[in-house]
Structures are given as structure tokens and as C-alpha cells.
Amino acid sequence: xxxxxxxxxxxPFGVFGxxxxxxxxxxxEFGPEFGGIExxxxxxxxxxxxxxxxxxxxxxxxxxxxxxxxxxxxxFIDGVRRMEARVTAKFxxxxxxxxxxxxxxxxxQLNSEQALFERFLTGRMLALSSPEQPTGxxxxxxxxxxxxxxxxxxxxxxxxxxIHGEMRRAEEALARExxxxxxxxxxVDGPLTFEERMRGSAVGYIKRVIKTYLPPPxxxxxxxxxxxxxxxxxxxxxxxxxxxxxxxxxxxxxRKGDSEFSGIVRLEVAEAVGVEGARSLxxxxxxxxxxxxxxxxxxxxxxQNLLPISALERFLRRKLGDxxxxxxxxxxxxxxxxx
Numbered sequence: 001x002x003x004x005x006x007x008x009x010x011x012p013f014g015v016f017g018x019x020x021x022x023x024x025x026x027x028x029e030f031g032p033e034f035g036g037i038e039x040x041x042x043x044x045x046x047x048x049x050x051x052x053x054x055x056x057x058x059x060x061x062x063x064x065x066x067x068x069x070x071x072x073x074x075x076f077i078d079g080v081r082r083m084e085a086r087v088t089a090k091f092x093x094x095x096x097x098x099x100x101x102x103x104x105x106x107x108x109q110l111n112s113e114q115a116l117f118e119r120f121l122t123g124r125m126l127a128l129s130s131p132e133q134p135t136g137x138x139x140x141x142x143x144x145x146x147x148x149x150x151x152x153x154x155x156x157x158x159x160x161x162x163i164h165g166e167m168r169r170a171e172e173a174l175a176r177e178x179x180x181x182x183x184x185x186x187x188v189d190g191p192l193t194f195e196e197r198m199r200g201s202a203v204g205y206i207k208r209v210i211k212t213y214l215p216p217p218x219x220x221x222x223x224x225x226x227x228x229x230x231x232x233x234x235x236x237x238x239x240x241x242x243x244x245x246x247x248x249x250x251x252x253x254x255r256k257g258d259s260e261f262s263g264i265v266r267l268e269v270a271e272a273v274g275v276e277g278a279r280s281l282x283x284x285x286x287x288x289x290x291x292x293x294x295x296x297x298x299x300x301x302x303x304q305n306l307l308p309i310s311a312l313e314r315f316l317r318r319k320l321g322d323x324x325x326x327x328x329x330x331x332x333x334x335x336x337x338x339x
Contacts, residue, residue: 014337015134015136015138015139015337016089016134016138016337017132017134017135018091018132019089019090019091019128019130019132019133019134020089020090020091020338021087021088021089021098021128021334021337022087022088022089022090022334022338023085023086023087023330023331023334046213046236046237046238046239046241047236047237047238048213048214048215048234048235048236049234049235049237050214050215050218050232050234052232052233052234052235052245052275053232053233053234053275053279054232056217056218059217059218059221059231059232060221060232061221061224061225061226061229061230061231062229062230062231062232062282062286063228063229063286064228064230064283064284064286064287065279065283072110072111072112072185073109073110073111073112074109074110074111074184074185074186074187074288075107075108075109075110075118075178075184075185075186075187076107076108076110076186076187076189076306076308076309076312077105077106077107077171077174077175077178077186077187077188077189078105078106078171078188078189078190078309078312078313078316079103079104079105079106079167079168079170079171079189079316080103080104080167080313080316080317080320081101081102081103081163081164081167082101082102082103082317082320082323083099083100083101083160083163084099084100084101084102084124084323084326084327084330085099085100085327085330085331085334086098086099086159087099087100087126087128087334089128089129089130089132091130091131091132094130096128096129096130096154097128097129097154097155097156097157097158097159098126098127098128098129098130098151098159099126099127099159099160099163100124100125100126100146100330101124101125101126101127101159101160101163102122102123102124102125102163102320103122103123103163103166103167103170104120104121104122104123104316104317104319104320105120105121105122105167105170105171105174105316106118106119106120106121106174106312106315106316106319107119107120107174107178107312108308108309108311108312108315110292110308115308115311117312117315119174120315120316120319121170121174122319122320123147123166123167123170124144124145124146124147125146125147125148125149125163125166126138126146126147126148126149127148127149127150127151127158127159127160127162127163128148128149128150128151128159129150129151129152129153129154129155129158129159133148133150134148136148140329140330140333141329141333144321144326144329149162149163149166168190168193171188171189171190171193172193172194175188175193175194175202176194176198176202178200179198179199179200179201179202180198180199180200181199181200182199182200183199183200184199184200184201185200185201185203185281185284186200186201186202186203187203187205187285187289188202188203188204188205189205189207189309190204190205190206191204191206191241191268192204192244192268192269192270194242194270195242195243195244195270195271195272196270196272197270197272197273201269201273201277201281202269202270203267203268203269203281203285204244204267204268204269205265205267205289205306205309206265206266206267206268207265207301207304207305207306208304209248209261209264209265209266213234213236213246214231214234218231222248222250222260222261222264223260223261225248225249225250225264226250226253227250227251227252227253227263227290228249228250228286228287228290229249229250229286230247230248230249230250230282230286231247231248231249232247233245233246233247233275233278233279233282234246234247235271236268237271242270242271243270243271244268244269244270244271245268245269245270245271245273245275245278246266246267246268246269247266247267247268247278247282248264248265248266248267249264249265249266249267249282249285249286249289249290250263250264250290251263251264251265251289251290251293251303251304252290252293252303255296263293263303263304265289265304267282267285269281289306292306292307292308293306293307294306294307294310298310
């Protein structure tokens with residue numbers, strides 16, 4: 001028998017080629033899965049213009065006005081991601097990090113009568129930081145197929161950030177498609193990722209406020225905002241991201257004992273929308289979004305996790321399949337490959 005053949009006549013290497021991919025037995029959540037991948041990035045400081053709508057001395061809470069915003073219905077876009085297994089890969093006596101992961105992205109349409117899950121897509125991938133990569137699809141089981149993606153960074157969490165990036169690109173593609181229609185308001189969960197003027201309007205909805213941007217005199221206004229009120233518009237320019245117009249909005253009053261910033265979210269649009277366009281969108285969001293806030297009894301991220309977004313997340317997680325079954329199939333698959 002030739003030494004370069006297995007007993008059944010198949011090639012000597014499995015689906016990973018010359019890579020030795022092995023399971024990290026710890027559950028994925030024990031690693032810093034979400035650290036530093038939501039909004040912060042090592043970018044240059046942004047310049048801030050707080051007098052875009054009002055002078056700094058006249059900053060005060062603004063109630064939703066009567067300006068006509070984009071017509072209903074409104075579309076909400078979100079994505080969920082899941083680390084299904086961490087792995088290590090060995091090549092030429094060097095070790096590299098990797099992860100099997102999945103994401104689902106979708107939209108919900110909200111009108112005056114009902115909410116409809118309108119679109120969704122899913123993706124699965126194996127992200128590896130090794131120079132050697134699998135050459136094709138990785139069929140773990142029937143209907144459970146992962147696409148290999150190469151990660152340039154060799155840090156332990158780089159594969160997770162790569163999977164997060166794939167999800168964000170899918171969200172952006174869906175947001176562009178929906179906002180290409182005249183008069184639509186599209187609310188994207190998370191920072192906005194594109195700046196082109198569209199026929200509709202796309203608004204980034206940042207519910208986890210990591211960076212406040214504002215100087216102390218203007219930052220103090222956030223604590224004084226009433227539900228439905230917003231700050232004046234301000235501009236963010238000069239970073240690796242595109243120029244945006246942003247504002248803070250209060251969804252609800254803090255409960256007794258909560259931080260005075262509880263219930264505050266930040267929204268942003270591309271500066272290409274213009275001040276008047278941004279003001280109209282800010283009014284539309286101020287009138288709509290506080291009515292959609294989640295209740296704490298039903299959502300641990302209430303009130304910032306809006307009801308349509310919360311429902312969409314649950315819908316998308318179901319589309320990813322049973323996490324425990326998928327984990328067992330991955331474990332069995334890696335054992336077969338190691339054999």
C-alpha cells in the first residue's frame with residue numbers, strides 16, 4: 001500500500017489539509033467574546049462640533065417637533081452572532097487561534113397595524129489566523145456547512161472579531177438595499193457603516209453608549225432630558241470613519257436607584273443627509289422610539305433594546321439552530337478529523 005494513501009484509498013489529509021485543527025474544550029463564552037468589538041476601535045480622535053444646531057450656551061432638551069419625517073412603515077435591522085467552538089490550529093510546529101461561528105441578519109417591518117419579520121439570512125464560517133487555510137467548504141454534518149475565512153491578526157480574539165465583521169457587512173448590505181427606496185426610515189442596530197445618500201434614510205441606533213463625546217457642560221444635559229427629548233445635533237468628523245451627525249435621546253426615566261444616564265441612547269446619520277434632514281429624522285425618532293422601549297421584566301437590556309429589535313434577535317437566534325446539538329456535532333467532527 002502506498003504510504004500517501006489511507007486504507008480506503010482517500011487522500012492522506014482531511015478537510016483541513018496539512019492543518020491540525022483541535023477543539024478548545026472550554027465553552028466559547030468563557031473567553032472575552034464581546035470585548036472591544038461593539039463600537040470602540042483604535043482610530044484617531046474625532047473632532048466635535050456641538051454648535052451644529054444651537055450655540056453651546058443654548059443647549060437644552062428638544063422635544064419632538066412637527067416636522068414630517070420619512071413615511072411609515074419603519075424598518076429595523078439587526079444581527080446576532082454566536083461562537084460555536086473555539087479551536088487551535090497547528091501548522092509547521094506553530095499554533096494559531098480559530099473559531100467556528102455563525103451569524104444571522106434580518107429585518108422587521110413595523111407599521112401602524114403589525115410587525116412583520118421580512119428578511120433574514122444566515123452564515124457560518126471557520127475563522128483561522130494560520131497562513132495555511134482549508135481549500136473549500138467544511139461540511140460538519142448535513143446542513144451544517146462552514147466557509148473558511150483567513151484572519152490576518154494572530155491575537156486570541158481576532159477570529160471572533162472577524163466573524164463579527166462578517167455579520168456587520170451583511171447588516172450593511174441589507175440596510176443599503178432597504179434604504180434604496182424613497183421615503184423609508186431604516187433603523188440599524190449599532191453604528192452606521194455607510195455614508196452615501198440613499199433614497200430612504202438610514203439611522204444608526206447605538207444602545208450601548210461607550211463614548212459620550214460631549215464636553216462636561218453639554219454632557220450634563222443628558223441627565224436632565226425627559227422621555228422623548230433629545231440633545232441638539234452635533235457633528236463628528238476626522239476619524240477613520242466618515243463624518244456623521246449625531247444626537248442623544250432619552251427613551252424613559254431612570255428607575256429609582258438607577259444611573260441618571262439610564263434610558264439614554266445615541267443615534268447617528270451620515271453628514272451627507274444635511275442638518276435639516278438630520279433634524280427631521282431626529283424628530284421622527286424622538287416621537288417613535290420611546291413608544292417601542294422594552295420592559296425590564298422581559299429584556300435584560302431594557303429600555304434601550306427596543307421591542308422590534310428584541311423580537312428580531314429572538315427570531316434570528318432560532319434560525320441559527322440548537323446550540324447544544326451543533327456543539328456536539330462539531331466535537332464529533334473534530335474527533336473524526338483527528339483520527
